[in-house]
Ligand SMILES: C[C@](O)(C(=O)O)[C@H](CC(=O)O)C(=O)O
């Protein structure tokens with residue numbers, strides 16, 4: 436896509452087929468057809484404001500071509516928006532964390548537990564403020580540029596109908612782009628002892644989340660930039676083991692302890708700190724590892740056969756593949772059990788890290804414009820690895836990078852820096 440191709444300014448009145456085939460949209464692989472979008476498009480279509488989305492797309496493309504990045508600065512109100520604009524920010528960021536600390540009806544930690552229209556209401560206010568400043572600027576003869584805003588849509592605040600409503604609210608408010616992550620809503624930082632921990636939903640659920648948002652954008656013929664964020668770098672658990680994409684990262688116990696993790700930590704749940712310590716003791720003894728690691732430890736010489744035979748299969752099928760290969764070689768069954776490592780909520784233990792983030796982002800790439808691996812620490816080696824692995828498969832996708840300081844439970848709020856390219 437070239438800058439000259441960014442001409443989808445007035446998409447209203449376009450059929451879904453024409454919109455979805457336009458230069459900015461044609462590269463996105465949707466799991467639905469234009470006819471399905473048309474059937475869902477209301478007769479009295481509300482025009483999607485596409486000026487800011489197209490401005491953001493132009494900024495992204497200019498940086499991609501020049502191999503540079505845009506700094507995205509947080510803005511929570513009209514005053515800070517004016518300040519970041521004057522400071523030269525090309526893009527503003529409306530942070531869910533900032534609003535949840537300070538600006539919603541019931542301020543609290545950044546747990547994605549505020550109402551789904553909190554951020555869109557704030558974007559609407561900022562859009563109005565920008566419009567006022569622009570009018571004032573031209574009346575005074577000193578232009579005040581409006582900058583595109585990226586908004587935080589967290590995990591979509593529920594299932595797919597809520598994702599669609601949140602998307603519609605953001606578009607109506609004039610957002611230029613927004614991000615959806617792959618977390619279980621409300622599960623961020625569940626490890627209160629350390630302020631870390633994240634619980635992922637299975638990849639298929641994340642992908643359906645992104646599809647629901649994209650469907651809503653198509654219904655509105657909106658050019659808003661869809662950002663697929665993964666929190667897999669710091670993830671410690673996942674709600675289900677069912678998806679083959681997640682299979683290589685599920686952890687199982689290799690030592691039979693006679694008690695499951697959930698049974699072990701349950702008695703002390705009244706005291707989360709004690710429970711965290713007890714849990715750590717169980718984990719230390721259970722020999723948790725991935726199925727691939729357990730297999731390699733049992734039969735290194737058969738590892739490549741296992742790798743090939745276990746591609747695209749679920750955890751339970753992969754375990755069967757492993758046992759069949761071992762039996763054929765006259766070796767005993769593998770002691771590897773992911774079920775005993777489940778938490779009291781039923782979550783599976785998960786090996787978070789950059790490899791998991793790469794796999795998730797590569798699978799999400801066809802659906803989104805921008806990919807982002809959210810990280811807890813500023814680690815350029817990790818960022819480079821992530822970027823080169825994703826770019827190798829999807830050279831034209833844009834990337835985003837940040838470091839989330841506020842994940843430490845005791846840090847109230849720090850400035851979050853982003854790079855977009
Ligand atoms: C970027 C973020 O989504 C936000 O809401 O600002 C937060 C920030 C943080 O916790 O520091 C996040 O990374 O989850």
Ligand SMILES: [Mg+2]
Pocket residue numbers: 530531532545587589
């Ligand atoms: Mg957030």
